[in-house]
Amino acid sequence: MVAVTVADTGEGIEAEHVKRILEPFFTTRQSIGTGLGLWVTKELVTKNDSRICVRTQVGRGTVFTPLSLLGSLVNSTDGSSGG
Numbered sequence: 001m002v003a004v005t006v007a008d009t010g011e012g013i014e015a016e017h018v019k020r021i022l023e024p025f026f027t028t029r030q031s032i033g034t035g036l037g038l039w040v041t042k043e044l045v046t047k048n049d050s051r052i053c054v055r056t057q058v059g060r061g062t063v064f065t066p067l068s069l070l071g072s073l074v075n076s077t078d079g080s081s082g083g
Helices: 037-047
Strands: 006-008 050-057 061-068
């Protein structure tokens, strides 16, 4: 398994918004953004048989960790890449 963590020390995400942040066009910012960035990320991660873990704390920031199961890309008997 490979994990890449993206973190910020921003405002964090309110609890009522966490369930919706990966939906297309969801945004809490009326004047900027389209609400597509995290949705596109989720689609790319999902299409690669992976998932996104989200940890957030209001006032402290948010951590996104896409988890990829790379084991499906490598032949377990000889180590050669699959495909």
